Amino acid sequence: MKIPTAAGFVTLMLFCLVHAEICPLSCICKPLGEMKGWLVDCSSKGLKEVPALSVSTRKLYLQNNSMTTVRTGAFDNLHNLEEVNVSDNPWNCDCDILYLKLWLEDFSESSIANVICATPASNERKPLSQLSGNELDSCRKSLPIKCLGFFWRDLALITFVVLVLILTLCALRFSKKLAYQVTTRDNYSAVPLLRKHNLENDMSQ
Ligand SMILES: *[C@@H]1O[C@H](CO)[C@@H](O)[C@H](O)[C@H]1NC(C)=O
Numbered sequence: 001m002k003i004p005t006a007a008g009f010v011t012l013m014l015f016c017l018v019h020a021e022i023c024p025l026s027c028i029c030k031p032l033g034e035m036k037g038w039l040v041d042c043s044s045k046g047l048k049e050v051p052a053l054s055v056s057t058r059k060l061y062l063q064n065n066s067m068t069t070v071r072t073g074a075f076d077n078l079h080n081l082e083e084v085n086v087s088d089n090p091w092n093c094d095c096d097i098l099y100l101k102l103w104l105e106d107f108s109e110s111s112i113a114n115v116i117c118a119t120p121a122s123n124e125r126k127p128l129s130q131l132s133g134n135e136l137d138s139c140r141k142s143l144p145i146k147c148l149g150f151f152w153r154d155l156a157l158i159t160f161v162v163l164v165l166i167l168t169l170c171a172l173r174f175s176k177k178l179a180y181q182v183t184t185r186d187n188y189s190a191v192p193l194l195r196k197h198n199l200e201n202d203m204s205q
């Protein structure tokens with residue numbers, strides 16, 4: 001009687017360990033069969049953010065929570081995901097929602113279909129799928145800063161190229177001058193030699 005109880009206890013411990021690793025706190029998780037991953041139901045739990053999720057998550061229900069945004073990269077490790085539902089959350093559709101929008105669009109058409117913005121007022125009740133970068137508040141503001149960054153980088157690049165050009169021209173002129181000096185110096189030494197030669201010729205004639 002003792003041994004089966006111990007074995008049962010160990011099995012239960014193991015199950016709890018595996019379960020804890022796969023199932024976020026306050027969610028309900030069900031295995032979907034051998035090596036088929038897990039159904040992770042975190043719907044209607046008043047969650048304010050996406051919980052830590054296991055790579056074996058295959059179906060993920062996050063609908064009807066209080067999430068306003070998704071941290072960039074939060075879904076990136078879910079390589080086995082087949083189904084996700086993030087509808088009925090008060091999404092704050094500013095620039096930070098861009099990760100969720102692009103990730104859902106990439107994942108499937110149906111996953112973004114029921115995702116509606118709650119804030120800011122300008123995007124209230126608008127479907128996330130229909131928002132463009134321009135309508136996402138603060139994306140607009142952050143764009144010129146990025147442009148300014150490009151401007152300074154380009155300016156630095158152009159200055160560098162111009163400097164290299166000027167230096168090359170200077171080097172060219174300097175080497176020409178040097179060559180000229182060498183040739184003129186050769187001429188100087190050549191002239192007396194020629195003269196000497198001519199003189200010798202004249203004398204011999
Ligand atoms: C949504 O969640 C709340 C609790 O956060 C619950 O009372 C309500 O019944 C849920 N609605 C649906 C449609 O599941």
Ligand SMILES: *[C@@H]1O[C@H](CO)[C@@H](O)[C@H](O)[C@H]1NC(C)=O
Pocket residue numbers: 063084085086087088110111114
């Ligand atoms: C997500 O869940 C909501 C509420 O349960 C449901 O109406 C909707 O059809 C689901 N969406 C997807 C893509 O499964």
